Amino acid sequence: MRAKLITRYSSLSIPAFLNRLNTIAACAKDTTYFPANRPAGVATAAMLAKMASQYAAACVAAESGDKTAIAARNALRKQIEALHKALAHYYEMLANGNLEALQSTGFDLQRQPVKSEVHAPPAAPVGMKVTRGGAGTAIVHASKDKNASHYKAQVTTGDTLVDTNWGGTVECDNCDRIVLTGLTHATRYCIRLAAFGKGGWGPCTVSTPIVIE
Secondary structure, three states: OOOOEOOOOOOOOHHHHHHHHHHHHHHOOOOOOOOOOOOOOOOOHHHHHHHHHHHHHHHHHHOOOOHHHHHHHHHHHHHHHHHHHHHHHHHHHHHOOOHHHHHOOOOOEOOOOOOOOOOOOOOOOOOOEEEEOOOOOEEEEOOOOOOOOEEEEEEEOOOOOOHHHOEEEEEEOOOOOEEEOOOOOOOEEEEEEEEEEOOEEOOOEEOOOEEOO
16 A cells, blocks of 8 residues: 555644645745656745735734634635645655655655454364373373464363363473373273464364373
């Protein structure tokens, strides 16, 4: 998305608007990026300076509270805003995305939307294997996931579909060798393994039952 110049001045107070006019008029004298000669309908530096001066005078006249003077000041502001929109469009076309050129105009640049990074959690671990270790011990192995920062292994002797049945949690930075201890001899266990990444915890891989020695 190309950078755009801000030409909506509704939030600017009268002093801030006048300051913006003077800044844009002064910057228009710089011909580094934009030629002094402008096509019809596009304000030159001299025209911009004249309009700024006229608006300043209109603001002074309106300070008395005279309704006619206030209306004239407001009408001139709308005229200037339309002139600035045409000028900004001209600048944007010639700049063709050149930020330095656009920044030299005196206009503010619209902030580009920042795309938020959405991270998906890691996939369920693959290549999971469970082997018996020493007494009351099981060892879990799985293939490393580049999107994972650490892993969590849990055991159950009950229904694997009931989340509250799982316990004995062991977390490790690596998944090549996760040792689960304190298991009961001659008991049938299922073991599940999940990976954690920037998107949170991913789904689990559940092992086939294993009887602990």
